[in-house]
Amino acid sequence: MSTTPLTPEIVSQEGNSMVLSMGPQHPSTHGVLQIMLEIEGETVVTAEPEIGYLHTGIEKNCENLFWSQVQTNVERMDYLAPSSNALCYVLAVEKLLGISDRIPERAQAIRVLQAELTRIASHCVQLGTHAIDLGAISVFFYCFDLRENILDLQEAAGGARMHPNYLRVGGLNGDLPDGYVARLDALIEKFPGRMKDLRGLLQANPIFQDRTIDVGYLSPEDAIAWNVTGPSLRGSGIAYDVRKAFPYSGYEQYQFDIPTRTECDAYARFLVRLDEMEESMRIVEQARKRLDQAGPVAIDDPKIFAPPKETIALSMEALIHHFKIVSEGFRVPPGDVYQSVEGPRGELGYYIVSNGENKPYRLRTRPASLYNLQALKRMAPGNLIADLVVQIGSLDPVFGEVDR
Amino acid sequence: MPSTQTPPIAGTAIDPPSLRPPIDDALIERVAPSELLARLTALKAEGYSMLLDLGAVDYLGRTPRFDVVYHLLKMPTAAASVAHVGTPTRLRVLCGVEDGEHLPTAMTLWPSADWAEREVFDLYGIVFDGHADLRRIQMPHDWEGYPLRKDYALRGPARERAPRPAFALKSNVQAGIPPTGRTLEALQEQIKNAGDAE
Structure with missing residues (x-):
């Protein structure tokens, strides 16, 4: 590594190496990623990812938005898993407010449900695009069909497909609509067959195996040193999952396993994701059972959570609380907190500092994608350029989160 | 160049860890910059194998001005089961830095510090000595200023505006003269002449 950035020029340095720029518009980079490659023949000597093309200063x-408005923005970071981002953010703010133990049971169950559904949807995108990179087009349609069902459910709950903005500090935006549970049941029924299709298309596919087995090797020691989390870490044999290590939202009450693999390659990470989708569906089924009990979905604290809209016409206090929350938000006691959740890509964390105002003083994201992608620098050297596509796909970076 | 916007109000300078007991499950430590590297090395030897995250906070008006925050995780490097991982310990190391003061890099201990330190340098202007490749990561390489500092306005400092493109004025439109000054008749004439020339 040098202090001067690599520039794309085809000059022979020592030996026969040359510098090649891959991206930022390369179709396999799943976004705007540029990789400055130093190659010898077809072998990668160094790979230096250049990021920041999607930096939007989130x-x-x-720092300039009310606590309640921030939540709309954080959902835009990891746009494939908006509910995971929202969940992490509201948990952090609730800790600062000291209301973590007052969130109703039903709200917690629905939050878990949303987080797991969004994980399945996100893995669907990863599997579909990963398979397309390797030339298997039809998998993409199977994956997106399943994802479409989940997006429909997100739309029913929150009102929008991609960014439902359904979770709120203190609970949820509202209860699930009529007919939601029936549609969820239909998804639960459809899911095993669809997973069988996906496994049948890829798991024993000799071309897919040829391209992924022993490609993108990342030893457990390297994975830890490079701060890799999520399915990529568990594909290297380390069973670290935030849901088990630091349970939140009542995850300790659910029965599920943490799939791990010891092969440390792209195929292992692929299998971990498939297993994880099935484990997520197990959690969804358990959360579904909890939906039978009716109950409130938000805390009863008008200083933080606006009272129901219908009460405005009847109660003067409700009107005042509404006005205060909409016009100047709520205030959060000073302090700092680090909260993390297990997002589809790994440990997604927020380090939030409050100075007692109605806006966060500082909101630092721990972007799982950024650290996972950084491990490419360790993973790529010595491999073929063609395998680089497999490695990027198996790390599953989302550039909304990498660049923020 | 004077800014067209007033800088955002920084709020009261605070020191969160000294305000009240920690509200998350992390241990909190405060370290001086001169002792930072020795402390981090000792922590790594203690078993803090993962540098979960590295960020910074700007407490404008406080001395020292910045806090660089290291989130560490005590993880066994070969943990094949959930039981083996157990509940790892989290540790937050805060290091106060004055504007212009340098910090030693943590890259030698955890390679994952590479991009995180570049990001802190990019957005706060804190320099990490010994970093192999310290340059901007999120902002363009020729950017001026450090956007996440509290005295950096939300929409950035005032810059030279590019001249506005010519728009049709109402009087021109009524008279049928386009903003370029070329009328339809002149255009038709030009086309006709070009045709005649051939």
Whole structure:
């Protein structure tokens, strides 16, 4: 590594190496990623990812928004898993407010449900695009069909497909609509067959195996040193999952396993994701059972959570609380907190500092994608350029989160 | 160049860890910059194998001005089961830095510090000595200023505006003269002449 950035020029340095720029518009980079490659023949000598093409200053923006408005913005970071981001953010703010233990049971169950559904949807995108990179087009349609069902459910709950903005500090935006549970049941029924299709298309596919087995090797020691989390870490044999290590939202009450693999390659990470989708569905089924009990979905604290809209016409206090929350937000006691959740890509964390105002003083994201992608620098050297596509796909970076 | 916007109100300078007992499950430590590297090395030897995250906070008006925050995780490097991982310990190391003061890099201990330190340098202007490749990561390489500092306005400092493109004025439109000054008749004439020339 040098202090001067690599530039794309085809000059022979020592030996026969040359510098090649891959991206930022390369179709396999799943976004705007540029990789400066130093190659010898077809072998990668060094790979230096250049990021920042999608930097939108979300963290700076968040410092200038009310606590409730920030949540809309953080969902835009990891746009494939909006509910995971929202969940992590509301948990952190609830800790600062000291209301973590007052969130109703039903709200917790629905939050878990949303987080797991969004994980399945996100893995669907990863599997579909990963398979397309390797030339298997039809998998993409199977994956997106399943994802479409989940997006429909997100739309029913929150009102929008991609960014439902359904979770709130203190609970949820509202209860699930009529007919939601029936549609969820239909998804639960459809899911095993669809997973069988996906496994049948890829798991024993000799071309897919040829391209992924022993490609993108990342030893457990390297994975830890490079701060890799999520399915990529568990594909290297380390069973670290935030849901088990630091349970939140009542995850300790659910029965599920943490799939791990010891092969440390792209195929292992692929299998971990498939297993994880099935484990997520197990959690969804358990959360579904909890939905039978009716109950409130938000805390009863008008200083933080606006009272129901219908009460405005009847109660003067409700009107005042509404006005205060909409016009100047709520205030959060000073302090700092680090909260993390297990997002589809790994440990997604927020380090939030409050100075007692109605806006966060600082909101630092721990972007799982950024650290996972950084491990490419360790993973790529010595491999073929063609395998680089497999490695990027198996790390599953989302550039909204990498660049923020 | 004077800014067209007033800088955002920084709020009261605070020191969160000294305000009240920690509200998350992390241990909190405060370290001086001169002792930072020795402390981090000792922590790594203690078993803090993962540098979960590295970020910074700007407490404008406080001395020292910045806090660089290291989130560490005590993880066994070969943990094949959930039981083996157990509940790892989290540790937050805060290091106060004055504007212009340098910090030693943590890259030698955890390679994952590479991009995180570049990001802190990019957005706060804190320099990490010994970093192999310290340059901007999120902002363009020729950017001026450090956007996440509290005295950096949300929409950035005022810059030279590019001249506005010519728009049709109302009087021109009524007279049928486009903003370029070329009328339809002139255009038709030009086309006709070009046709005649051939």
